[in-house]
Amino acid sequence: MGKCKFADSWLENDEFKPWLKPVAENNREAYCTYCKKKISVASMGINAIKSHMHGASHKAAFGHREQSQLSIASFCAPTATPLPNTTAELVKTATTATSPPSSADIRVAMGSTSTMRAEVIWCLNTAANHHSLNSNEGISDIFKSMFPDSDIAKTFTCGKDKTGYIMRFGLAPFFKQQLVDTINKAGSFVFMFDESLNQSTKKKQLDVHVRFWDDDCVQSRYLGSQFLGHGTAQDLLHHIKECVAKLNMMQLISISMDGSGLTCSCTQHSATTVERGFSVNKQVETCNILEESMEALRLICDKISACGGALKVPLTKELLASVASARSKYRIHLEQERKKKETTRQSLKRKEAEDELEVLKKKRKVLREVCDTLQKDADQLAEQAEGKSGSLMAQLITKSNTLRRRHKEKLIDLEQTQKFIESKSDELRHMSGV
Structure with a gap:
């Protein structure tokens, strides 16, 4: 020491x-x-x-502490406002002053707005160029070395995990809800879908696109994806309903699908739109990510394409609030996944115990039948020996005794099997909480 x-x-x-x-x-x-x-x-x-x-951990903690103090101070600091000149302005000022800040304002203010904007832009760039999430590992240290005089670089932390949960739980849900609101507000729309084999997940993937009129032009946008175990008509209908659950289906005027005689309408341009989506999907597949993350990337790429580039995506207060809440949503997701795995593990363990119990019961049934047969045969041989004499009687008695010894051995096996059955039954009752 x-x-x-x-x-x-x-x-x-x-x-x-x-x-x-x-x-x-x-x-x-x-x-x-x-x-x-x-x-x-x-x-x-x-x-x-x-x-x-x-050390790196101490510097990161120092940076977070400094930024948090700055954000809280700026959020709580009073702002100077000019005195109202009229009664209407006085009422408006009083109403504004007494209204509490929204949860979105608090989430944005409690985080580093400048740093958050930089992280959002970086995530948009990662999605637009189809970079893998692993390529962002350690990027914060690189930025700090490249820009040592930048306050944003000092607090920029957008590694693999953070990039992933910002995209999946911050950007993608916001863009999808924004798209749904736009479609419902626009009025009539055309629904387009097609399915193909996803080479990464080895599952059939149903892509859904929507065409509607907005900003004085026709918009063709990606709405979402569903991953199918089977491709029957009932499966397609079920997954399509999940995709359009938030849309006002009273405004639907046409359904389009490539290569099917069961569609209400099918145009060459509609098929081209969906097939183009699959080409984007092939680029996204190189990341070897989960199905939900793949859909999130597709939604982000579609938004970037509609805006004309990653730098042209509006970084609104609502968007930043969604990104600020992404970490808490990610933690909830991890906890749900942990519980799901635990439930699955318990189900498998219970199924294994039930199978073992079933085997033991079958074994007990066989042992009982064997014991009864041995007992019966031994008694018959003993009865036959009573009417005999000499060597024949001795042989019958010997066979009878042999069967009785085997009968005792099987009884011991039967008793042990019964104990195993009781133990396994207690284990199952404990799993069920009875």
Whole structure:
């Protein structure tokens, strides 16, 4: 064990003062209030403190703390407003002053708006160029090295996981809801769909596109995808209903599909729109991602294409609020997935126990039949021996005794099997919570 101890003089150092604290009843450790962790100084002394200060985790914690303090201060700071000149302006000012901030305003204000905008633009660029999520791993350190004087680069953290949950739980749901609202507001629309084999998931993929009139022109937009286990008419109908659940179907004027005689309408241009979507799908498949993430990427790419580029996508307050809530949605999703896996594991375990119990019951039935047969045969041989004499009687008695010994052995097996059955039954009752 080292001989170095915590020195009170370290607390006077300007670099250490904001975050360094001693550990009560242990003078061989220090405590970092930013990282909320203990630092051992027994071996290296003050050099251990310096090493921790220059570490990546401490710098990231420092950056988040500084940005959070700045955001809270800017959110809570009062704004100067001119005095109203009329009674109407006075009423308007009073109403505005007393109205509480919305949840969207709070989510945006509590995060770093400038940094968040940069992260959203980077995620849009990742989707537009079909980059894999793994390519973003460690990108924050690269930006900090490239732009050491940038405050945004210091707080920019958009690695593989964050890029993924911003896209799937922040951008894609917002763009889809925005598209649904636009379609319902536009009026009449045409529904187009087609299905093909997804080479990545090895499942049939049903892509849905919608055509409607907006901004004085015809818009053809990607609405979503469904992954099919089977491709029967009933399966297609079920998944199509899931895709259009939020649309006003009273405004539907046509349904288009490529290569089917069961459609209400089928045009060459409609088929081209859907087939073009599959070409985008092939580029997205290179990431080898989950089905839900693939649909999210498709929605984002469609929005970028409609806006004319990643830099032309409007970064509205509502969009930033959706992105700010993506992490909490991601955590909820992870918890749901954990519970789903646990439920599946318990179901498999119960199914295995039920199968074992069924095998044991069949074994018990066979053993009972064998025991009854052995007992019956042994009794018959003993009865036959009573009417005989000499060597024949001896042979019959020997056979009878042999069968009785086997009968006892089978009875022991039967007793053990019965105990296993009771134990397995108790295990199943425990799984069911009975």
